Amino acid sequence: MIKIYAPASIGNVGVGFDILGAAITPIDDTLLGDCVSIEPSNTFQLNCYGNFSTHLPKDIKKNITWKAWKWFSKKTNKKKPISITLEKNMPVGSGLGSSASSIVASVLAFNKFYKTKLTQVELIKLMGILEGSISGGIHYDNVAPCYLGGLQLITDDIHNPTQKLPIFKNWLWIIAWPGITVSTSTARNILPLQYSKEICIQNSRNLSTFIHALYTQKSELAIRFMQDTIAEPYRISLIQNFLYIKTALLKLGALTCNISGSGPTLFSICLNISVANKVKEWLEKNYIKNNQGFVHICKIDQLGARKIRI
Structure with missing residues (x-):
C-alpha cells in the first residue's frame, strides 16, 4: 500500500497575493492535512472518510482525487482496478489549501503507484491544472508549498516555477x-x-x-x-x-x-x-x-x- 500525506498551507501569506504560500504543521503534531492511500483491488473503489469527508461532492466524477486518477489512468493506459482512500482531514473552503492538499496527495500517490516518474516541474504543473479545475484559475500558491514544504515564491518560470524562501525559525x-x-x-x-x-x-x-x-x-x-x-x-x-x-x-x-x-x-x-x-x-x-x-x-x-x- 502507498500512503501520502500533504500538509495544510497558507496562501498569499498576506503580502504575496497568488505568488507566496507556506506549508504549516501544528506544533502538537495534529494531522492537519489530507492523506491518500492506494492498493490493488479486484474492483475500482474510491472511499472517503475523515472529519470533513461529508463536505465532498456526492458525484464521484467531481471528486478531485477521481479527476487525478482519471488523468493518470489515461496517461499510463492501465486499466487495472485499484482501491483509493481519501482521508479528508481538511475543511473545504477554509483558506488552508484544502483542495491543494487532496490534489498533492493524490498526484504523488498515483505517480508512485503507476511509476510514471514525472519530473518535479511536470508534477507541479499537473497540480496547478487540477487546482484550477476547482477554483476557476490555475495558481500554485497552495500546491507548491504543500508539495515541496517551506515558504514558496511562485515564479511561474518554465524551468523553475517555484523557489523556496528562507523564513524565521522562531515565528x-x-x-x-x-x-x-x-x-x-x-x-x-x-x-x-x-x-x-x-x-x-x-x-x-x-x-x-x-x-x-x-x-x-x-x-x-x-x-x-x-x-x-x-x-x-x-x-x-x-x-x-x-x-x-x-x-x-x-x-x-x-x-x-x-x-x-x-x-x-x-x-x-x-x-x-x-x-x-x-x-x-x-x-x-x-x-x-x-x-x-x-x-x-x-x-x-x-x-x-x-x-x-x-
Missing part, C-alpha cells in the same frame, strides 16, 4: 478556522478588475522589502511590510469583525493578523509560546462559530508532502 503561526466556509470563487470575484498605479507600487514595495528582509534575517522589517494591499481591503467584508479581531490580537502581543488565502481562516504570528497561547485562547473564544472550528499553533512545515507509514 509561531497561529491559524484559526471559524467553522464556516468562503468559496474561492466568491473571494476572487470580490476583487477589482483594475488597481491604481499607487496601489501597484505599494504592493511591489511591500513584497520586495519582505523578501529582502527574509534573506537578511530582519524579522521586524519583514513584519512591518507584511501588508496586503491587493486582497485584504476587499475581502474583509467577507469576515465578520475582522478589523476588531486584528486590533485585539495586536494588543495581546501578536505581530500580525492576516487572511489565509481566500479566508475565512486567519493567521497570526507570534514570537513566543506565551503570547501564542493567549492569541489561541482569544480566537477560540471570539472567532470560532461552532464545534467544527479550530485554532492551532503551528510552525512552517519544511518537508511538504511525504510518504507515511501504514
Whole structure:
C-alpha cells in the first residue's frame, strides 16, 4: 500500500497575493492535512472518510482525487482496478489549501503507484491544472508549498516555477478556522478588475522589502511590510469583525493578523509560546462559530508532502 500525506498551507501569506504560500504543521503534531492511500483491488473503489469527508461532492466524477486518477489512468493506459482512500482531514473552503492538499496527495500517490516518474516541474504543473479545475484559475500558491514544504515564491518560470524562501525559525503561526466556509470563487470575484498605479507600487514595495528582509534575517522589517494591499481591503467584508479581531490580537502581543488565502481562516504570528497561547485562547473564544472550528499553533512545515507509514 502507498500512503501520502500533504500538509495544510497558507496562501498569499498576506503580502504575496497568488505568488507566496507556506506549508504549516501544528506544533502538537495534529494531522492537519489530507492523506491518500492506494492498493490493488479486484474492483475500482474510491472511499472517503475523515472529519470533513461529508463536505465532498456526492458525484464521484467531481471528486478531485477521481479527476487525478482519471488523468493518470489515461496517461499510463492501465486499466487495472485499484482501491483509493481519501482521508479528508481538511475543511473545504477554509483558506488552508484544502483542495491543494487532496490534489498533492493524490498526484504523488498515483505517480508512485503507476511509476510514471514525472519530473518535479511536470508534477507541479499537473497540480496547478487540477487546482484550477476547482477554483476557476490555475495558481500554485497552495500546491507548491504543500508539495515541496517551506515558504514558496511562485515564479511561474518554465524551468523553475517555484523557489523556496528562507523564513524565521522562531515565528509561531497561529491559524484559526471559524467553522464556516468562503468559496474561492466568491473571494476572487470580490476583487477589482483594475488597481491604481499607487496601489501597484505599494504592493511591489511591500513584497520586495519582505523578501529582502527574509534573506537578511530582519524579522521586524519583514513584519512591518507584511501588508496586503491587493486582497485584504476587499475581502474583509467577507469576515465578520475582522478589523476588531486584528486590533485585539495586536494588543495581546501578536505581530500580525492576516487572511489565509481566500479566508475565512486567519493567521497570526507570534514570537513566543506565551503570547501564542493567549492569541489561541482569544480566537477560540471570539472567532470560532461552532464545534467544527479550530485554532492551532503551528510552525512552517519544511518537508511538504511525504510518504507515511501504514
